[in-house]
Amino acid sequence: MAVQLDEIRATAQRVAASHNLELVDVEFQGGVKFRTLRVYVEKSAEERAKLAALAAEGKVEDLPKGVPAEMLSGVTHEDCAVFAQDFGTVLDVEDLIPGAEYTLEVSSPGLERKLLRAEDYIRFQGSVIKVQTFTPVNKNRHWQGRLTQFSDGVLTIDLSAIKQKGKAKKAVTEETIAISLTNVEKANLVAEI
Template sequence: MALQLDTIRATADRVAASHHLDLVDLEFTGGAKHRTLRVFLEKDAAARAEFAAKAAADEEAGLPKGVPVETLSFVTHEDCANFARDFGTVLDVEDLIPGAEYTLEVSSPGLERKLLRPADYTRFTGSLIKLQTFSAIENNRHFTGRLSTFDGTQLTLDLSAIKQKGKAKKALTAQTVTISLANVEKANLVAEI
């Protein structure tokens, strides 16, 4: 029986919603006896907005200084443990992962989370990101800069937001670069602390 990631993802979405969480990403790695299912979660949009409002009103909210509130997932160890217990039970009862042995890991996506969907680029406009493209732009496939705009299909990076290194420093003459979302191979936030 083959592993059906779409079914597992839909099940994770359903279980996460019951805990007021959103599924950010899910990945299955390894083989034989060393298989791992990693699930990355964050509080749902309503809970994140509530925490952000509390943080804005309370200087002593206990949030890291200098970290943009929107980049925080607000997921606690208790959230992860509760989700893992319920999701693990469903996986086992419905036999969604064939074979007896696998490890379930549940965590937040972290400060340097992956950007996977167009909604991620919209949400994190104004943040520092690092990305790699499928095809080169001005002889470069690796960029780091501030995501200044995203229109749903094209994103613009402000490269002057950070000091460029290596090939990027030599190759790029422009202060901004516009990249098609279809050309983005992988992208993630860069922690600003």
């Protein structure tokens, strides 16, 4: 019996909302044995705004220096533990993962989080990102630079913001590159610490 990832995702969103959290991503890996369900959560937009306000006032002491508060998910170990307890119970009661054995892992998306939705590109404008495309752009599939703009499904990356390596170094003829979101195979933030 197959795992219904869409049902699991919808359930995770429902449970996360009850804890002032937002679902970032869900991954299911493994075969018959050693199956793992990974769930990435972060504080809701309202909770992140509160964290950013506290950080601006200097009232949050444990933020890494030089890291913008918006890049942090604000999720604590306790948030993950409480969510995992409630979500695990719902998974078992609703039998969303057939079979008895699986491991549930819950964590924040991290500083080098994946960029999955258009909202992520809007939120993280101004951040350094790494992008891999399905088809080459200027004879290269791997790009790294500062995301300067995202509009109409196209992300603009400032390549001069970071020293280019490999094929990208040879492919750079301009300071910016435009990549369609439909051509993005995977993308993630690059931590600037």
